Amino acid sequence: MTTELTPKQEMFAQKYVELGNASEAYRQSYDVGENTKNEAVWVNASKELSKTKVSLRVFELQKAAQLRNDVTVDSITAELDEARLLAKTEKQPSAMVSASTVKAKMHGLIVDRKDHSSKDGSMSPKGSEPDLSSMTAEELDEYERLTEAANELISSTKGD
16 A cells, blocks of 8 residues: 555545445445435545545555456466476476366367267267376377467467
């Protein structure tokens, strides 16, 4: 926190970021009577937001919330790549398999399927998922390379 706020100002800033409504944040942070007119709440909430130290704190809280919620497929993919590389360095093939499997599932290359086959087997699903647990580190590397190439190909053809 860059500046010191009163406890009520701090609560107001936090409630404003949480709720996105200055009036409601003011009502929950200050002693507002039941008979207080909405106009008075609006004016007081606006005055609070116009105070430099309060608006700076709101900005800080908004930035922190943005960073916490800035999770994308790309950011998770990067984390999984890092985890897989660490597992490879530490010679932990099961961790490599786990990171590769999660990444492949996240990119839609492996999907959990339910058995919808008929009793006589005439409607059995075709194809199967690769067994990553029996692959060597080199095979996992190649699998990773091929899945990334397939992903790029799928992405490039989606616009056509």
